[in-house]
Amino acid sequence: MTDIYLDNNATTKVDRAVVDAMIPYFLEQYGNPSSIHKFADGVARGIKQARQQVQNLIGCEHDSEIIFTSCGTESNSTAILSAIKAQPNKKEIITTTVEHPAILSLCEYLEKEGYTIHRLPVDKAGRLNLESYKKLLSDEVAIVSVMWANNETGTIFPVAEMAEMANAAGVMFHTDAVQAVGKIPMMLQDTKIDMLSLSGHKLHAPKGIGVLYLRRGTRYRPLLRGGHQERGRRAGTENSASIVGLGKACELALEFIEYENTKVKAMRDRLERGITEQIPHCFVTGDLYNRLPNTTDIAFEYIEGESILMLLNKAGIAASSGSACTSGSLEPSHVMRAMDIPYTAAHGTIRFSFSRYNTMSEVDEVLKVMPGIVATLRKLSPYWDSINNAPVTNPEQAFQPTYA
Amino acid sequence: MWDYSDKVKEHFFNPKNAGAVVDANATGEVGSISCGDALRLTLKVDDATEVILEAGFQTFGCGSAIASSSVLTEIIKGMTLDEALKVTNQDIADQLEGLPPEKMHCSVMGREALQAAIANYRGEEWKDDHEEGALICKCFAIDAVMIEEMVWANKLRTVQDVTNFTKAGGGCAACHEDIEAILEKVLAEKGEKFDPNAAPVETPVKIAAVKAPLTNLQRIKKIEQVLESLRPSLMADGGDVELVEVIGNTAYVNMTGACNGCQMAAMTIAGIQQRLMEVMGEFIKVVPATEMAKLVNIEAVS
Ligand SMILES: Cc1ncc(COP(=O)(O)O)c(C=O)c1O
Numbered sequence: 028m029t030d031i032y033l034d035n036n037a038t039t040k041v042d043r044a045v046v047d048a049m050i051p052y053f054l055e056q057y058g059n060p061s062s063i064h065k066f067a068d069g070v071a072r073g074i075k076q077a078r079q080q081v082q083n084l085i086g087c088e089h090d091s092e093i094i095f096t097s098c099g100t101e102s103n104s105t106a107i108l109s110a111i112k113a114q115p116n117k118k119e120i121i122t123t124t125v126e127h128p129a130i131l132s133l134c135e136y137l138e139k140e141g142y143t144i145h146r147l148p149v150d151k152a153g154r155l156n157l158e159s160y161k162k163l164l165s166d167e168v169a170i171v172s173v174m175w176a177n178n179e180t181g182t183i184f185p186v187a188e189m190a191e192m193a194n195a196a197g198v199m200f201h202t203d204a205v206q207a208v209g210k211i212p213m214m215l216q217d218t219k220i221d222m223l224s225l226s227g228h229k230l231h232a233p234k235g236i237g238v239l240y241l242r243r244g245t246r247y248r249p250l251l252r253g254g255h256q257e258r259g260r261r262a263g264t265e266n267s268a269s270i271v272g273l274g275k276a277c278e279l280a281l282e283f284i285e286y287e288n289t290k291v292k293a294m295r296d297r298l299e300r301g302i303t304e305q306i307p308h309c310f311v312t313g314d315l316y317n318r319l320p321n322t323t324d325i326a327f328e329y330i331e332g333e334s335i336l337m338l339l340n341k342a343g344i345a346a347s348s349g350s351a352c353t354s355g356s357l358e359p360s361h362v363m364r365a366m367d368i369p370y371t372a373a374h375g376t377i378r379f380s381f382s383r384y385n386t387m388s389e390v391d392e393v394l395k396v397m398p399g400i401v402a403t404l405r406k407l408s409p410y411w412d413s414i415n416n417a418p419v420t421n422p423e424q425a426f427q428p429t430y431a
Numbered sequence: 432m433w434d435y436s437d438k439v440k441e442h443f444f445n446p447k448n449a450g451a452v453v454d455a456n457a458t459g460e461v462g463s464i465s466c467g468d469a470l471r472l473t474l475k476v477d478d479a480t481e482v483i484l485e486a487g488f489q490t491f492g493c494g495s496a497i498a499s500s501s502v503l504t505e506i507i508k509g510m511t512l513d514e515a516l517k518v519t520n521q522d523i524a525d526q527l528e529g530l531p532p533e534k535m536h537c538s539v540m541g542r543e544a545l546q547a548a549i550a551n552y553r554g555e556e557w558k559d560d561h562e563e564g565a566l567i568c569k570c571f572a573i574d575a576v577m578i579e580e581m582v583w584a585n586k587l588r589t590v591q592d593v594t595n596f597t598k599a600g601g602g603c604a605a606c607h608e609d610i611e612a613i614l615e616k617v618l619a620e621k622g623e624k625f626d627p628n629a630a631p632v633e634t635p636v637k638i639a640a641v642k643a644p645l646t647n648l649q650r651i652k653k654i655e656q657v658l659e660s661l662r663p664s665l666m667a668d669g670g671d672v673e674l675v676e677v678i679g680n681t682a683y684v685n686m687t688g689a690c691n692g693c694q695m696a697a698m699t700i701a702g703i704q705q706r707l708m709e710v711m712g713e714f715i716k717v718v719p720a721t722e723m724a725k726l727v728n729i730e731a732v733s
């Protein structure tokens with residue numbers, strides 16, 4: 028049996044066609060796109076084509092609205108720092124409690140610098156309250172940054188609607204769409220989204236290439252100043268091979284977007300149903316009716332995520348977990364805490380994320396081993412009564428270790 | 432994922448003594464569900480001899496928490512309670528052929544469960560004196576609570592002070608921003624302001640070593656060994672290093688050949704220092720021998 032990769036929200040395999048498209052830009056067209064000789068004359072064309080391929084996938088009006096960056100994180104930082112530098116009098120930022128660290132760490136840092144950060148909470152299903160969002164919008168707000176889809180649960184936020192609301196209040200709107208691009212259809216020109224981040228390695232392009240979409244007319248200050256690359260909006264010699272690869276990956280993503288929302292979704296649904304039917308005391312987290320088609324995040328109560336991953340890994344299955352131990356921190360994932368998932372479950376969450384490379388037989392394979400893995404670990408758990416094969420009565424009271 | 436030793440994996444995949452001991456007469460429960468690991472240790476102790484006849488564990492936790500619990504039960508079976516009380520978390524980690532710094536707390540949890548179980552057997556109340564904060568320095572596995580306490584207790588003012596007292600920050604230096612943040616916070620609580628250029632506090636007291644400290648002779652021998660192992664790569668660059676003197680935790684070296692005075696000398700010294708600390712597991716300061724005259728008097732007094 029070959030290994031099964033179900034960690035596509037962490038990163039993806041580079042598509043063979045993407046690699047093939049890139050190779051000439053390492054070996055033949057390796058000139059600097061700014062140069063005037065035959066090693067370079069195809070590069071500018073390759074980059075232009077890539078820009079259009081990205082444009083087609085996200086449905087923006089102009090290809091000049093695409094700025095190539097080094098990753099999703101850079102796009103996020105550029106967007107927020109640009110907004111505050113361009114509007115030095117505005118000292119507030121609105122975001123959510125469940126953003127990726129690429130947003131949250133930056134906001135924490137800006138908080139120390141004197142900015143007021145409003146972090147919108149979520150309910151138990153990971154949903155935002157748009158009423159309280161509306162109340163926060165004001166002249167003081169430099170930018171709203173809300174992720175399109177959550178990387179852990181796959182929950183989709185109503186960013187188009189939120190952008191309309193921000194726009195009506197005269198506030199800039201950015202979305203971290205790193206998990207959404209290529210998985211759900213989008214048409215940016217029909218929205219009021221001002222800036223959007225995406226990252227190549229989440230959609231079968233290489234790591235280390237990203238895009239910041241910048242709506243024409245949005246006030247902007249570059250993060251990196253220097254040469255005239257990207258029309259002076261992101262200096263530094265273009266990563267031409269990766270840009271071309273990202274273009275190809277976007278073209279493929281557009282081709283497969285229906286497949287993603289039918290076949291990939293069917294695999295996800297089958298795994299999710301199989302697990303929740305076979306295994307007692309587990310539940311799916313996030314907004315079940317508003318999710319990426321490829322993601323399921325399941326909390327297995329009374330056991331810990333890293334242990335589950337180690338046993339899965341032994342069975343040749345790759346997934347990931349929101350447990351504290353996988354990250355080396357003491358708290359379980361901030362997303363699980365924000366949804367108020369109890370600790371006995373939050374530490375045992377496992378995220379399975381699919382791609383078009385997965386197959387139904389892989390789903391069956393996971394379904395075969397998962398019940399055994401959970402049972403093995405529950406036997407070791409102080410919250411589990413092995414004799415009755417059920418949680419101990421009142422688990423949180425029955426086992427209350429000394430320090431809390 | 433973590434780079435676990437084979438021993439950790441062995442104990443995780445095939446844990447020993449899993450489950451509760453049926454007629455246990457000692458139970459220790461420690462950990463915290465909010466932090467994601469918690470452990471119940473049950474023992475059957477012979478009342479006449481105080482020998483641990485059986486030990487069993489139930490653990491909610493990650494791979495290294497389960498492995499630490501498993502190896503702990505193996506270590507203590509057959510020991511008397513007094514012997515078992517001498518088991519340290521380092522013993523547990525050593526039996527597992529090491530744990531990543533982020534996971535050292537799993538071995539601490541094992542030792543505490545043991546102390547709690549023995550206290551329970553003896554009818555005493557066990558109080559945990561251990562509070563854990565976010566891991567700040569990965570090179571030396573030092574957490575925020577430890578640094579904060581040291582800053583308070585010893586009136587520390589700079590990152591260098593923190594390094595001298597806790598080791599934190601003395602390796603790769605990646606944690607210096609976080610240490611500065613702690614200094615800023617604690618100093619603000621005391622109504623002072625953090626000044627990165629403040630003079631260091633006076634004569635650092637000896638760092639409380641977890642392990643039995645090396646004798647000076649052992650230390651010198653070990654330093655020699657490490658320098659010997661680094662010599663080939665230095666010589667490849669046309670340089671060399673020579674150990675001149677060791678005073679306390681400070682090693683004075685002569686950089687010769689291409690390394691002497693070259694712009695890389697400072698970096699090379701930092702590299703040697705980090706390597707020494709990694710191998711010896713204690714704070715070692717490497718200083719060019721030319722600095723010795725200035726410092727030797729101060730050191731001699733302390
Ligand atoms: C929602 C989200 N934002 C940002 C990032 C960071 O992207 P990159 O790795 O390209 O910097 C990720 C990737 O983990 C993500 O999931």
Ligand code: FES
Pocket residue numbers: 567568569570571599600601602603604605606607
């Ligand atoms: S992490 Fe603290 S010195 Fe390396």
